[in-house]
Amino acid sequence: MTKKNLLVELFVEELPPKALKKLGEAFSGTLLEQLKAQGLATAESKVTAFASPRRLGAHVTAVAAQGADKPLSQKLMPVSVGLDANGQPTPALVKKLQSLGADASAAAGLKRAMDGKAEALFYESTAKGATLAEGLQKALGEAIAKLPIPKVMTYQLADGWSDVKFVRPAHRLVALHGDQVVPVTALGLKAGNQTEGHRFESTKAPLPIGNADAYESQMLEEGRVIASFDKRRAEIAKQLEAAAQKVGGGAKPVDDDALLDEVTALVERPNVLTCEFEREFLGVPQECLILTMKANQKYFPLLDAQGKLTNKFLVVSNIRPQDASAVTGGNERVVRPRLADAKFFFDQDRKKPLAARVAGLGKVVYHNKLGTQGERIERVRAIAKVIGAQLGSDALAQHADRAAELAKADLLTDMVGEFPELQGTMGRYYALHDGLGAEIADAIEDHYKPRFAGDTLPRNDVGIVVALADKLETLAGLFAIGQLPTGDKDPFALRRHALGIVRMLMERDLKLDLGALVKEALGLFPQATDQTAQQLTTFIYERLAGQLREQGYSAQEVEAVLALQPQRLGDVAKRLAAVRAFASLPEAPALAAANKRIGNILKKAEGGVQARVNESLLKESAEQALFAAMKDITPRADAQFQSGDHQASLQTLAALRTPVDTFFDDVMVNADDAQLRANRLGLLATLHGAMNRVADLSKLAA
Structure with missing residues (x-):
């Protein structure tokens, strides 16, 4: 079957510039997809998209003039319904065949096959392949319908009666298969071979296109347009x-x-x-x-x-x-x-200092349930003072308080009113002009950071403190009033704020507890509940988990570390490195499996279990050996954990594999004697606590 290259172009009035790239990609992509679906293009067919201010187009290679015929198999009805006791067609079958354009004689050629538990009759025929005109008409309709149009226009056609809805009025349609016009229509236009070149510099108007393959060169040389x-x-x-x-x-x-x-x-x-x-x-x-x-x-x-x-x-x-x-x-x-x-x-x-603008923030509504920007600033100041005091001296807390007080003042300046994108940036310039010094000025600009993935962090400690306080206040306030992100909707960019907090705590290795920060921030909102704290904490850990997976850590590694919800996020990277090193040890699979088994035993224990061991009640040699090994190994592992050497701590614990395996082989944990049972559960609880200080090792079990 003859195959030629196909060109389709819609010539329109000026398209919205910010949407043009997506419009061009969508138009050409859908056109190719639809042509393939109808057997007119193949997997080898290539599409070239064209998109300029006044045109959307596509060049598709190896397009057939007609699609190949397709065999069809249509289920009619069960055999018991379609054929009588003598195997002759029933009236119901005859009527069905007639609706398909066949007569009763076709019953003899029907295929019989099982359909579930019953045998059914199938009518087999051949569907003629679509012609290019038919297929392109459908493909063109789909390509136009599926365009990601930001705003549709309604305009009248030349007849003065009909109207069309499209992104911009369309004036010409080109559809060429080789050098032959394909008779299709769209948006009230009939396809031809003529288009328009550059509005002022085209050498011809209109510009006839010789064939599909000449389009791009003709547009450049005669139309003075780079169509791609x-x-x-x-x-x-x-x-x-x-x-x-x-x-x-x-x-x-x-x-x-x-x-x-x-x-x-x-x-x-x-x-x-x-x-x-x-x-x-x-x-x-x-x-x-x-x-x-x-x-x-x-x-x-x-x-x-x-x-x-x-x-x-x-x-x-x-x-x-x-x-x-x-x-x-x-x-x-x-x-x-x-x-x-x-x-x-x-x-x-610059005629009015930033400090003089702060009072005006009390008249600017931040959120109808959270008050004004002035009230918000007071909450940010309260959080910043606490963080500053925890991280450094009184001087840091005072500087952070001053920077937080002035952080939003530039919102009331003429420059930021004209260019909202400059908030923070202008605050820095005006703070320097007011003689506040680089430390506070830089913090005013940087408290919005990180604004996006890959953005830099605030450049000094004051900026870090105010940025943390600002993001915590935003998250706490909006979570307190139930404004949580849902699906793809995150109008207040809360995911970005949470990731910013995660990055600052991790990358600057700040000695701050996440739970304490959340509690401090939520304490400023009377609407917050214990459930709010749990929701916000989980939300932040979920953002952290996603970021860690993007950095190449496995889901198992991330889950093992974050299952413990470590409060110092600066430790997370060290814990992950330790888990990865531990997982490569030969003892790791057995210890992870044992850890999971211990966890399950402790969950099922009635009345709770105390991590306490009475050495005199250790009767079996295997439990005595395990306790002795724990007395030798766990103090060393604990000391390594306390010093921050998480990797060494887990590697030290790996030596417990043999006594743990022997214990489970030789000792009945749930003994009939209540004292023995409680003591053995206490031994396992002590072991469980020692093994899971760095991460929940049971998450590494297969």
């Missing part, structure tokens, strides 16, 4: 780098993948130009200038070799005039008032 999103993105990145090198001085464009994606979705024929602004604006914090250029104008600011902002920036134009001065001059005129606004905000904000 990925190739256009790569071209922009290349031009940005070249323009920066031409500026010299080690200049580099700001690294921002999201901005690069958005700009790629805004242009069809990229042309990078260098512009500049007045140096006087460099007195404004560079974060403000960079953000206003990126967010408002989609420019790429240029940084010098030290990462400092220069007064030059790069513009990605959609046209390539011989004289680009009008384009550069226009962009320079546009950016100037934006930078002037930033300078005005910065100058105005």
Whole structure:
């Protein structure tokens, strides 16, 4: 059967730039998937996605003009219903065959096969393969229906009566199988071979496409459009780098993948130009200038070799005039008032110290069940003072209290009002201007950290204390009022806050107990209950478990360590290393199995078990030998555990394997004598406690 390459393109009005990449991938992916499902494309068929501001397209290789015929087997009814005692078709069977376009004579050719416990009749036929026109029509409908459209538009067609719902009005549809037009329709359009090139620079309008394989080259050479999103993105990145090198001085464009994606979705024929602004604006914090250029104008600011902002920036134009001065001059005129606004905000904000803004936070609602930002700040201060006192001196607690008091004050500044992304960053600049010193200023900026996976931690102890306090207050408050994350929904980013706490406690090896921190934070909320504490603690340990698995630890290793809910999270890495080393010992499987057995015995014991041993009641030689080994080994293991050498502690305990095995072989734990039974259970409880100080070894049992 003849196979040719297929091209499909929807030419539309400007698509939403932030969604374009996903739209292009979804359109081409669904199209290929549907063509394969109908036997028109094969597993070897490849799809190339096209997505520009005014088009969505796909090029699919090896597409058949018609799908292969498919054998069908359709169950009709049980034999007992379809055939009478003489084997002749019943009226019910005849009627069923007629509905399928067959007559009573077809009954002789029906297949008989078991269907469950009864024999049934099956009608076998052949379904003719779909033609490309039929299959593409269905595939195109599915591809359009499944687009992840952020917001649908409703617009009228040319007839003035019909309307269509789509992301943007569509004006042309191209569908070519080789050089032949496939007669399909979509969005009120009939397929043809004509599209449009660049709005201003195309050499032809409309632009006829010769065949499916010529599309990309024709769009580039005649339409002046780079149709592939990925190739256009790569071209922009290349031009940005070249323009920066031409500026010299080690200049580099700001690294921002999201901005690069958005700009790629805004242009069809990229042309990078260098512009500049007045140096006087460099007195404004560079974060403000960079953000206003990126967010408002989609420019790429240029940084010098030290990462400092220069007064030059790069513009990605959609046209390539011989004289680009009008384009550069226009962009320079546009950016100037934006930078002037930033300078005005910065100058105005510094006229009022941060401390003078704190009172205003009492009028800003944080949450209708948790009060104002001012009330929230007082809770954060209370937690920060406690943490600071535990971690260091009174000086640390005082500095943390001051930083916590001012941490949210920049929310009331003009700059943060214009650019909420700069909260914390502007607080640092204003704190330095107020003469508060780098330690407190850095803590004001850093208390939001880590903001995302891989983000840095606060740079000093004051920042760590305030960041912990802020995240604990957020988690405790929202858990106290029942605002827990559900499924994929986490509107208050509580998972991120929990991971931030985990990272700070672990990576900085802070001598803080997680349970005590949770209790301290929840104590500030009258809505909190004992169940709240349990929920929040479990939530944090679940985030920790997920992070550890991502770092390469096995589920068994993680479960063994976290089953004990170690309060010092800084110890977790050492415990995991110890468990991994222990698991590699030849004694490990037997000891893990024994540990699990001991745990089960102790759970089933009536009246509870005290970890206490009366040596005079040890009658059997095996229990005497185990007790003697424990007296020798467990003090050494305990000392190693207390010194922080968890790996040595577990390895020392491995020597108990032989006496433990012998004990279970030779000793009846549940003896008839109550005293002997209680003593043996006490011996096992003592052993269980000694073995499970680093981790719950039973979790390592197969």
